[in-house]
Amino acid sequence: MRIPASVMSLPTTGGQVESTSVMTSVVSGEVVTYCQVDADIFPVDPSAPDIRMRVDLPYDWNRKAMMLGGGGYDGTIPDLTVNVPFGPTDEPVPLARGYAMFASDSGHVQSPARPPSLDGSFGANDEALNNFAAGDALKKTHDASLFLIRHAYRTKPVETYFVGGSTGGREALVVAQRWPDAFDGVISAYPAWNNLSEVLDLGYLTQILSRPGAFPGPDKQALLYNSVMNACDGLDGVKDNVISNPNACHFDPHVLRCPLGADLGSLCLSDPQIDAVIAMSSPFRWPYRIASGETQYPGFPFLSGADMRTPFLGFGTTAPANPMPVTSGYGMQYWDQWVKYFLTRDPSYNSLDVDPRNPGEWLDRISYLSTIGDRNDANLGPFARAGGKLLLLHGAADELVSSRSTSDYYQRVRDVLGPQATNMFMRYYLVPGANHANFGSPAFAASWDSLSALERWVEKGQPPTNPTVAEANHDRTRPLCEYPYWPRYRAGDPDSASSFVCTR
Numbered sequence: 001m002r003i004p005a006s007v008m009s010l011p012t013t014g015g016q017v018e019s020t021s022v023m024t025s026v027v028s029g030e031v032v033t034y035c036q037v038d039a040d041i042f043p044v045d046p047s048a049p050d051i052r053m054r055v056d057l058p059y060d061w062n063r064k065a066m067m068l069g070g071g072g073y074d075g076t077i078p079d080l081t082v083n084v085p086f087g088p089t090d091e092p093v094p095l096a097r098g099y100a101m102f103a104s105d106s107g108h109v110q111s112p113a114r115p116p117s118l119d120g121s122f123g124a125n126d127e128a129l130n131n132f133a134a135g136d137a138l139k140k141t142h143d144a145s146l147f148l149i150r151h152a153y154r155t156k157p158v159e160t161y162f163v164g165g166s167t168g169g170r171e172a173l174v175v176a177q178r179w180p181d182a183f184d185g186v187i188s189a190y191p192a193w194n195n196l197s198e199v200l201d202l203g204y205l206t207q208i209l210s211r212p213g214a215f216p217g218p219d220k221q222a223l224l225y226n227s228v229m230n231a232c233d234g235l236d237g238v239k240d241n242v243i244s245n246p247n248a249c250h251f252d253p254h255v256l257r258c259p260l261g262a263d264l265g266s267l268c269l270s271d272p273q274i275d276a277v278i279a280m281s282s283p284f285r286w287p288y289r290i291a292s293g294e295t296q297y298p299g300f301p302f303l304s305g306a307d308m309r310t311p312f313l314g315f316g317t318t319a320p321a322n323p324m325p326v327t328s329g330y331g332m333q334y335w336d337q338w339v340k341y342f343l344t345r346d347p348s349y350n351s352l353d354v355d356p357r358n359p360g361e362w363l364d365r366i367s368y369l370s371t372i373g374d375r376n377d378a379n380l381g382p383f384a385r386a387g388g389k390l391l392l393l394h395g396a397a398d399e400l401v402s403s404r405s406t407s408d409y410y411q412r413v414r415d416v417l418g419p420q421a422t423n424m425f426m427r428y429y430l431v432p433g434a435n436h437a438n439f440g441s442p443a444f445a446a447s448w449d450s451l452s453a454l455e456r457w458v459e460k461g462q463p464p465t466n467p468t469v470a471e472a473n474h475d476r477t478r479p480l481c482e483y484p485y486w487p488r489y490r491a492g493d494p495d496s497a498s499s500f501v502c503t504r
Contacts, residue, residue: 008143015041028092034058048127053104062098065157069164069171072117075110085165085189088449102145107131120337134372135174165189180383185458196373200356201284201297202331215319219266237489242433292374298404314399378412384425395434445472468497
């Protein structure tokens with residue numbers, strides 16, 4: 001089947017269904033039969049890659065549709081049988097609930113030679129760059145998928161939702177900003193909305209960690225993590241390996257200083273390592289203007305309880321270098337790909353040679369990229385007026401996308417629309433102890449049925465009321481407090497949400 005270019009609101013040369021197959025899978029313990037449709041959307045620029053997309057059409061359709069966002073640099077079609085970010089472990093995933101699911105690779109194919117979601121080579125093509133960074137592929141995929149859904153079921157969905165985390169969380173905010181009437185409800189988890197700004201901070205940290213003696217190895221990362229926990233765990237009223245009140249945690253890494261600031265082993269930090277830790281947890285401000293208007297990135301909450309047991313997302317296990325090791329931190333590898341393919345478009349360029357504090361000849365290019373990388377429109381009024389509802393989630397211990405940044409965006413929306421108007425369509429929850437995407441072994445592996453909460457809000461007009469979040473790896477619950485509130489222990493079973501009260 002051909003997909004006409006006319007059904008898509010952004011320029012393409014149409015698309016085509018490449019294959020269909022009837023699938024029967026056990027999803028969330030339930031047998032689900034669905035038609036899997038794989039299709040391509042063709043570019044305007046013949047040198048640009050196609051957008052590869054997939055639609056899963058369940059035979060027991062609930063008359064709803066859901067688009068999933070990607071992660072990192074995308075490059076693969078997300079698994080349409082998975083749960084929503086921070087999703088519940090005891091409820092069916094969306095496909096098992098009867099949702100027609102769809103997603104795309106955002107307009108390029110991940111190289112098998114690169115770690116997953118860390119291939120930025122597509123950035124050398126303008127159309128591919130806009131498909132990913134500006135989010136053009138999202139609307140093209142949305143339009144083509146709804147065309148196929150209407151053809152399959154002979155009717156359009158009653159409601160359409162978007163769900164994503166990290167880059168997918170950023171994509172969730174992109175659709176709410178750019179196409180406010182395309183989705184009825186959106187779940188945005190740990191969103192990298194100000195991608196260009198974060199990249200500049202990652203580049204600065206890459207340079208800091210590459211300095212001689214500055215990189216703290218895994219043993220020192222564990223020392224830092226345990227020290228932060230010992231100092232700040234009880235500030236919320238109970239010691240439970242979760243820092244619920246990160247703003248009260250004022251840990252000073254100098255208490256871990258080795259004698260004379262020298263590197264004397266895993267039981268202390270040298271002066272260069274302390275400087276690196278402070279840099280990672282501090283705001284990074286650049287002394288020049290960029291077109292998006294952003295001026296800084298707020299830093300990562302490593303001193304607020306981030307889980308040092310998952311160093312890949314944070315520091316990594318080895319220092320950044322040229323060429324960039326795959327054992328360096330995820331953010332350092334992301335920066336390296338960005339410099340090679342987005343900024344310089346020279347795959348041989350040494351990313352350590354670009355100083356985000358003084359980019360020299362690259363300033364104009366950085367400023368231009370900020371216009372498509374920083375999706376920072378805080379006026380969500382059109383989305384709200386279209387009836388859209390938005391759930392915003394972030395783990396307080398996220399080591400890859402700063403929760404402080406999400407708090408900043410939420411406050412901007414409130415400043416633009418006002419607290420009352422914001423509360424009519426948006427909720428923001430900061431999850432204590434949760435890290436990025438429940439990666440590795442976090443202090444608190446968050447599990448909440450956000451999808452049911454969003455359905456009730458969109459379809460019945462019932463906003464979330466006193467939600468609780470479960471810890472998937474431990475039999476305990478916590479109140480899911482609306483930001484800026486946090487759960488303070490008062491009395492009773494420390495594993496029960498009823499023993500906590502949301503406190504400002």
